[in-house]
Amino acid sequence: MDCLFCSIANGTVPSTKIYENESVYAFADIDPQAPFHCIIIPKAHIDSAAAINKENSAVIAKIFEAAAEIAREQKLENGFRIVTNCGRDGGQTVGHLHFHMLAGRLLAWPPG
Numbered sequence: 001m002d003c004l005f006c007s008i009a010n011g012t013v014p015s016t017k018i019y020e021n022e023s024v025y026a027f028a029d030i031d032p033q034a035p036f037h038c039i040i041i042p043k044a045h046i047d048s049a050a051a052i053n054k055e056n057s058a059v060i061a062k063i064f065e066a067a068a069e070i071a072r073e074q075k076l077e078n079g080f081r082i083v084t085n086c087g088r089d090g091g092q093t094v095g096h097l098h099f100h101m102l103a104g105r106l107l108a109w110p111p112g
């Protein structure tokens with residue numbers, strides 16, 4: 001399967017690594033929307049949040065454990081936002097489940 005984020009997770013496509021463990025990889029977004037903007041992905045392919053199920057959901061806990069660790073390592077003391085875009089109306093452009101982690105400026109709410 002030809003998937004950009006699978007290729008980033010296995011190193012075929014280069015990226016700036018921010019965090020990695022056995023099941024999760026995090027890297028700098030190529031088009032950052034905040035002073036700190038990383039993408040956190042499961043190494044195993046999942047299409048989107050709509051494809052999470054009982055069999056694959058354990059990695060979601062790993063992703064949020066990784067996010068808290070990233071916040072400590074990157075000293076994001078003022079807070080951060082984690083968001084996943086799902087499907088066309090959600091604005092998803094890469095078909096491999098990923099969580100944006102944004103920090104370093106005051107983020108507007110609600111999003112546009």
Ligand code: 5GP
Nearest residue numbers: 015027028029030031039085091092093094
């Ligand atoms: P989505 O729009 O699907 O929620 O998020 C996809 C994100 O992946 C975007 O923020 C985009 O900038 C980022 N992105 C797309 N292609 C690449 C790439 O080749 N390398 C990196 N590091 N980020 C990418």
Ligand code: ZN
Nearest residue numbers: 003006045096
């Ligand atoms: Zn993939």
